[in-house]
Amino acid sequence: MEIFTNLLKNEDLSVEDLNQLNFAKRISIVKYAYNNIPFYKKFYDSNSFNPESLTNENDWNRIPCLTKNILRESSNDIINPNVPKSRLKSTTTGGSTGEPLQVYFDRTVPLEAFGWRTMSWWGIAPWENQAFVYRNVRKGFRQLINFLMWWPTKRVLLDCSSMSPSDINVFLNKVNDLQPSFIQGYVGGIYDFSKYIKDNGRKLHIPKAIWVTAAPLSESTRKFIEDTLKAPVYDQYGCSEMFWLAAECKNKKGLHVLSDIRHIEFLDSSDEVVKDGEYGDVTITDLENKAFPLIRYKNGDSGRYLVDNVCTCGLPFPLIDKIKGRVSDTIRTPSGISISGAYLTTIFDDYVHLVDGFQIIQHKDYSVSINCILSQGQSANNIGFAKIKNELLKKSNNELEINLKFYNSLIQDGGKLKFVISEL
């Protein structure tokens, strides 16, 4: 509990003091890794980076980055040889997006407390009952749930990798019996659950909060879930390699980076830090894990800091924009123009009432389908659709054939809603 109390104390720090704490912890983990782990000594020496010279942000920017490939090849070498093996908790990630990656959590790091702190922003206490919509096969996610189960709370689970209407019905009845304070899970799974409730005119016990993860959350999907389940939906950002990177407060103005335990940077293709407001590759540093330190690791997502960085909630943690997609979530034109997933996930943001969800698919012949689920009472003839299509045409220099299609459901990969699917 002492750790939890200390984390809460950091919420009262001034921005300057928090930045100082963050930088001091960054210097400390880099030096620690260099002095304890031969991999980092070799990696930094071969890139002519000496941690002893690390005194300011410019020095920090010279630290070579870890890529997914480096992590895949060197995962066992990143393990700190000076900690007992019993401190390591292995987890395999990235099954659906490529070759699996092996990473290790440090059992001495209180991931539970990190979770409770964020949930406290949403008015949820750790001992309250919980409901989960998740995919059983994901080990990393199961671990996330396991540590949330540390308190003797009651919880119900719905495995969204294969949800039949009767599975959803059983889950719904359990939720109504248990009356959990919050529901959490994959965006796609919670979306399907909401849709079932709406389509069947069912009633759900109203939770204090719904927390979604594992896929970009479009404003239209957020609105649909909030309208249907009658509770606020909060976006949280983490990846299987590192939980608890950033989360929304009740203001939902952006995601507060948990900068006392994590560091997030956005880098361009030459690994230079981009300006606030500009998109870059998400690059993360774990300030806590000494058993398997990940320092300046590019996790494959794309995002940006918000320019208007002040939130009235009073938290000192800086704000990033919602993570709107993977670096690879782009569509391309025959002449080579690429349109980023970060833009594509926002195309309905000015028309959140039009659709309950959408998906963009680029086919082998470069043509693009925008699959939409029309909101109740809306028409496919709404001028908004034509405007969205025109804007996309303009961005592609009129090179792409774009077709709007209307369906009742979207393509999912085990509850993970993919925004952009490229068949190219």
Ligand SMILES: [Zn+2]
């Ligand atoms: Zn805030």
